Amino acid sequence: MGYVTTDDNVEIYYKDWGPKDAPVIFFHHGWPLSADDWDAQMMFFLGEGFRVVAADRRGHGRSEQVWDGHDMDHYADDTAAVVKHLGIEGAVHVGHSTGGGVVVRYITRHHEDKVAKGVLISAVPPLMVKTDDNPDGLDKSIFDDFQKNTKENRAQFFNDVPSGPFYNFDQDGVEASEPLIHNWWRQGMMGGAKAHYDSIVAFSQTDFREEMKTITIPMLVMHGEADQVVPFEISGKKSAELLQNSTLKTYPGFPHGMPTTEADTINADLLAFIRS
Template identity: 45%
Template sequence: MPFITTPDGVEIYYTEQGSGQPIVLSHGWPLSSDAWQVELKRFADAGYRTIAHDRRGHGRSEKTYTGNDMDTYARDLAAVIEALDLHDVILVGHSTGGGEVVRYAAQYGQAQGRVAKVITAGAVPPLMVRTEANPDGLPIDVFDGIRANVLKDRSQFWRDLSESFFGANHGRAVSQGDKDDFWRQGMLVNLAAAYDCVKAFSETDFTEDLKALTVPILIAQGDDDQIVPIGDAALKSIKLVKDGTLKVYEGAPHGIQGDYQDKLDADILEWIKQ
């Protein structure tokens, strides 16, 4: 299997398909590059070199105890892109991965001239947790509860979380296979990484990263996202970027699945061509 080694010695797994301008995909928590299997094929079929990696601690990457924070995730993404010597990159990030690609682009990719465009879907920026500066955010108790459930019985928690993740509890058609695959990917994360990543995605403030972006960004999100509330995410992020396009999907959940996936992928390919 293909791996790159980060500057701090962690092995990061990646997979790629196709050839052409590179599209690099960053997955959400607690998933892996497997979450992008449909996009890997669709985007490769459309003429792009499509690459997805497993975040440290997730999937087939090294099971890490340290470095499970957004700054390190962004450095790991930089290591993947530099190891593969990618240029004119289109970055796509879902959920936690949206924060990862925004931070990478703002702090690494633009300065190196490697990034052409950024796309986020259901992404955590600008900031999820409630603070004095972010009074509309979710209370810290929400994230403490997530950590407690991960620590207590992560296997059952992934099963329970799949319901709201894909919107099955709101009547969306979600197969048992999709729910099972969410559970499968969640069980590949080592506990320390899953636990620490909650702080990374909820308490990292991406406000200055969004303001610093000079490349075009497509900010996509479903308006029935039960995991990352759209009012705290896409609707705030679009006001902070210089060259942004907002796309809201009526009734769509957090997880990229079903008709939402079909529409999002088509819109991504169309927007890239603009």
């Protein structure tokens, strides 16, 4: 574990576990969390002989709480700084939710020949918000409410999200886990409010459609059909159609936070793709 300083002088926290000569998987977390959200995956793949790396995005977790640069270009550049510092070109990059957007932008901004494969899990690409040429997207008022709640009562909002739609704990027949809710809240509250506020624009309004068409490396798109946060029809389905070399796996009943609640299934499918 350590820190790397980016070109614009921001301290980015990262974890780096496993043998230095092992194949590398780089994990990118969702909003408003941290590298800790990948515990179930990092421990699993460490046991399978991989070197696993995960970083806290700027303003999130243990990274520096700077007030600016909370956009996909900076997130990709910060990733590049960690990759360069550790010398891990050629890794598999796995992104959940907002982290999926970071994976796409990193591949297209920093050359896909530095990435072996990519994985998008419950990811925000290609474009979440409704626009004239994206009529199936979600209304901007939804994300405006996200920003309002983050600004006015972040502690309450960061309890409501995991208690409800993130893990589908608000659905009939789904048993809530208080430890998971508390861990989500803990991770969120570690980060900076300004970073979380700005990141909502980044994950909802960044348009990845054209750049996704240029990606040729193997990409796995994984999405829960019961995802209430990033609905499959506007995200995973369209991403798989835009990517040149994609495999789509969908999961009936799985929530947005399926890497945590359905870790056994997700890990097995990830392992099969990475080793294929």
